[in-house]
Amino acid sequence: MRSGTQNGKNGEGGEADLFADLASRADRLTGRRMTRRDILRMGGLLAGVAAVQPLLNACGSGSSSSSPTAAATGTAAPPPTVAVPVATVAAGGGSPVAGATVVNIKTHEAGSAMVYDVDKLAVPAGPVQFDITNTGKKIHEVWVYPVQDLVAMLALKRQGKTAHEADFIKGIAGKAEDIDPGKSATINATLVPGFYELACFVKAQNPDGTTSVHFDMGMVNTIAVTGPGGPDASVTTPSDTISLDMAPGTGDLSSSWLFLPDHLVVKAGTVNFKAKNDMPNMKHDVVIYPQGDITPLIHQRLANKEDYSIIKGQLLVEDLDSSQSIEKAGNVTPGWWYAACFRVSTLPDGTKYVHSDRGQRFSFLAQ
Numbered sequence: 001m002r003s004g005t006q007n008g009k010n011g012e013g014g015e016a017d018l019f020a021d022l023a024s025r026a027d028r029l030t031g032r033r034m035t036r037r038d039i040l041r042m043g044g045l046l047a048g049v050a051a052v053q054p055l056l057n058a059c060g061s062g063s064s065s066s067s068p069t070a071a072a073t074g075t076a077a078p079p080p081t082v083a084v085p086v087a088t089v090a091a092g093g094g095s096p097v098a099g100a101t102v103v104n105i106k107t108h109e110a111g112s113a114m115v116y117d118v119d120k121l122a123v124p125a126g127p128v129q130f131d132i133t134n135t136g137k138k139i140h141e142v143w144v145y146p147v148q149d150l151v152a153m154l155a156l157k158r159q160g161k162t163a164h165e166a167d168f169i170k171g172i173a174g175k176a177e178d179i180d181p182g183k184s185a186t187i188n189a190t191l192v193p194g195f196y197e198l199a200c201f202v203k204a205q206n207p208d209g210t211t212s213v214h215f216d217m218g219m220v221n222t223i224a225v226t227g228p229g230g231p232d233a234s235v236t237t238p239s240d241t242i243s244l245d246m247a248p249g250t251g252d253l254s255s256s257w258l259f260l261p262d263h264l265v266v267k268a269g270t271v272n273f274k275a276k277n278d279m280p281n282m283k284h285d286v287v288i289y290p291q292g293d294i295t296p297l298i299h300q301r302l303a304n305k306e307d308y309s310i311i312k313g314q315l316l317v318e319d320l321d322s323s324q325s326i327e328k329a330g331n332v333t334p335g336w337w338y339a340a341c342f343r344v345s346t347l348p349d350g351t352k353y354v355h356s357d358r359g360q361r362f363s364f365l366a367q
Contacts, residue, residue: 100127100188105198107179107219108136112293114219115336116142116198121264121365122236123191125227130187130198134179140200140214144173144187147195147222147362148249149256150215151353157203158298160211165201170253193230195260195362196223217293221336222362224264232262238367239263243274244339246284246320249359256359257284259339268334268366275317276325283321284341284355286328289313291336291363301342302352308342332366339364 101124106117114136134140143165153168166172173196174187200219204212224231242263249256257279275286289311297311308315316328340356347353 098127100129102129102131103223105130105132105142107132107134107140107142107200109138110218112217113291114138114140114200114214114217114293115291116200116219116221118198118221118223121222122224122226122231122233124233125191125193125225125230127188127190128225130174130176130189131184132176132179132186133184134181137181138204139181139202140179140219141175141177141202142179142185142187143169143175143199143201144189144191144196145169145199146171146173146253147197147256147258147359148253149358151347151351151357153201154213154215154357155351155353157201157213158211158216160203160205191225193225193227195231195258196225197221198223212293212295216295216298218291218336220361220363222264222364235261235263236265237263238265238267240267240270241272241274242266242339242364243276244286245276245278246341246360247278248280257282257341257355258359259341259362261339261362261364264362264364266332266364266366268332270329271332271366272327272329273316273339274325274327275320277320277322280322283319283343284317284360285315285319285343286317286339287313287315287342288330288332288337288339290333291338297342298354301344301354304344334366337364337366338362 101120103123104119108115108117130142130144132142148170150168153163153165156163165175173189173191176185176187179185198221200214202214204214204217206212224235226233226235242261244262245260247258247260248254249258273286273288277284287308289308292311294311297308297313300307300310314330316330317326320326339362341354341360343355344352345355
């Protein structure tokens with residue numbers, strides 16, 4: 001993943017010629033095709049940028065005894081109940097796969113937000129082809145992986161430091177990095193039932209020297225892979241109710257705390273959220289908000305402040321204790337929305353994080 005700037009130009013002619021020449025030489029030396037990222041790493045140019053201000057505030061502080069360096073995924077049968085292990089996924093190159101379900105993704109900017117337009121929110125388990133086109137003005141990327149704990153990686157990236165995705169993300173199904181404006185890419189993957197994310201982790205340096213991550217700026221979407229043990233095909237049937245289970249991850253991804261919904265598509269208007277906390281000895285919240293840049297909220301929450309109005313958010317559930325359930329209505333307008341827990345906990349080393357970074361997040365579409 002290549003860092004970008006909020007107001008700089010990407011890929012001018014001289015830079016493109018330089019990379020083309022370096023790539024040609026590197027190909028001959030290594031005997032394999034070298035990506036732009038490989039060349040930057042060889043030159044040591046992916047050093048971290050300036051550290052960002054302390055990350056968000058806390059609506060409720062807690063502590064965690066486990067260090068979330070790995071994440072967990074879960075699957076849910078309606079209503080969702082418990083997370084299950086995610087099998088190893090097979091990632092392919094850019095060649096079409098016979099019988100694959102095709103998902104079209106457009107990447108672009110919308111004001112301060114970074115956005116994916118995705119034409120399918122659920123696919124059957126098996127081969128899936130992601131066709132990606134960058135219709136924006138900045139460099140973007142797409143990573144496909146089971147929903148999981150990203151605390152360690154996001155903490156580094158928000159500080160402008162180098163954090164290679166493959167060193168942190170478990171079960172990566174596929175990736176397409178450094179997609180320049182106007183360019184396209186394809187990801188082929190074989191997916192097992194469960195909830196996955198499409199995400200961009202490109203870093204953007206702000207005029208004040210701080211760093212933003214496209215992930216926080218709106219470029220992350222949930223996709224359901226349906227099949228035995230996973231979400232039901234009805235997950236994309238428009239509903240006026242979302243049943244949401246809060247559950248721990250399992251297996252290699254056991255450090256994750258998950259939100260497992262039974263619907264990813266709702267009818268615009270009043271939506272009834274039925275939340276159940278299956279996390280042991282732990283309280284959680286549910287905030288819903290329209291797609292947008294939540295970087296300011298992240299900084300605010302980690303600084304022990306709370307103002308969800310800055311992301312036009314609605315706090316639906318607060319301090320939901322273990323084994324408790326609650327129903328609360330929220331109002332949603334047409335478009336992309338998110339549900340997340342922004343409570344703050346602290347790792348043994350003193351690092352603060354919001355629960356959404358640990359997996360308590362999902363996107364949904366209001367029609």
